Amino acid sequence: MPADETVRRLSAVPGLDAPQLAAAFLSLADALQAAIAIKGAVGGPFLHVSPGLAALYGRPAGELLGRSDAELLDAPAWVPLQAAEQRAVALGGVQAHRHRIELGGALREIDVARLHLPVAGGAAHDGPLLMLWIDRTEQRRRDQRLQQALRQLEEQAAAPRAAPAGAPALAQARIEELLRRELDLSQREQREFALVSIEIDAPATTPDRPSSPEAARATARVQEALRSLLERHTRAMDAACALGDGCHALLLSGVGLATAHARAEELRRRCATELVPLDGEVLRFTVAMGVASWPHTAGDLEGLLAASAAARALARQRGGNQVALAGIRFERAPA
Template sequence: MLAAAEQIPSGIYVKDDQGRYLYANAAAARLLGTTPAQVLGRTDGELLPDEHAVALRAADQAALSQQRLVLRDDKLPEAGGGVLEVQAARLPLADGRLCGVWTDLTELRRAQGQLRRALDQLETQQRQNEELRQELRDQAVRDPLTGVYNRHHFDEQLRREVDLSMREHREFALVYVQVDAYADFVARHGMAAGERVLQAVGQLLRSNTRAMDAPCRLGEDRFAVLLSGVGLATAHTRMESVRRQCEAHIVMLEGAELRFTVSMGVASFPHTTQDREALLRAAEGALEQARRRGSNCVMPATIPFTQPARPL
């Protein structure tokens, strides 16, 4: 039987009631960092550093007190300063003796750790790749100067809003925004100052809209805002707040304080108009009316008293 135990890759040992080794096969002695002959008659305190010996003795005592098979993980010192991770099975015998089996799981645990680290790295890389893809998708629909959406995104979002309104009978608003006298401003202060103004308008539009809204740049000094689920009156109130913020905003350039204003035209769907093209014309007409009034104001589109019924 002892000969068979010597062939088993797991470490097998027997201790007396004082914790002295009565038997240890070659695998157990190897885990203890010595030979079977050096193990016999000695305790863990004589073979191992104190921290390991104390932990093993406590585990032995716990198994003896329970008088049943106890499974747990032990840690043994490894040559070179590492730690061996072993699965331990302890079975109390007669007269206070203890039989134990150690199965070395060190390489398995290390491989598992490497696998976890590799999976973590893969997950991190996938997350970074997705963030990069999202950034590239975002760049494709963003105006690089102002950070708001571009004309292509505006056209797509307007189509979706019209379809959603027709399907779910909900309203939305379209706002045209134009920087007042932009060409004269650039002629007086230069293109750099003009770009700073456009950036300021873009920032104010972004900070005053929700994630479901779409502030867009349509041309050099022309912007548009799609306000989802918002009617004409609410859109007018919100855009009036933006207009005031633009009027109060100061653009600093080379120590000079520059100011600007904007004009806005607000239309809503379906209350102002019944189709996409009419909505665009209504917003354009409201913007022109704001400019005729001297600019720096927000004008709502006229709501007709009678409209043809929309098909359900």
């Protein structure tokens, strides 16, 4: 609401005393530790100082009253404050300025809104100056910490992780060990489990990045994105493992072929919609997946690994970006 309209409405209230209203408003501001000040003139002494403003200056309010900024602050601080006061008077109305000055022994970033109230019949610069201060220092620090954290996350996400020597062989041994444990548990508890074989469909390249070092970086970023998806969208009891050559294995504990297929489809859709940032561009990727389960697909670990890999190859043969099921084995009944 415009200030003139506010004045008109307040003037219509019977028995309302303007000084009393101003005092009440300042009391409300003090209760919220708002930093408010009133000066008699530009560059002049303080006529009113709220506790919030006194805290910014690092002095008791009594030490500020009757004194000017030039008396209280060093020149690098009070000179820009006084210049902003002069601009507020020259422009009229509410004027907001941002200051980065030393106050109370600390460097602060402060927004100050100023309003000059000219005196009827006086010179243009006569009349009190009302000021509201907002300390943005902590907010700026939080924003800077947040931006720094975001940059670190982006750098970590963009940095390809070098695989240690012999990583594919170690990964193969790890998944085989996990499968042996899961097979032993499933045999004892008479339950199912599934193995999903995953392969990225195509080299992670963009039209303007068709070759070696850049293509390698893009491929590494997509591999990292796939590992991250597997970590975020698998249960604690499941296990994902990178096998090298763009292939991954996902062990789904305690689920049958149908459930494993549904979860693989969900993961395939997530991969197809994942956005992978690299050097200001966005990479997309799809995967081919093969699903096998124990005991329906194979009765031993070697057969399960071979069946999931064969199903993955079938998904690739069909054009990729799909999930293929391994065939269900049928044992001949004894004669």
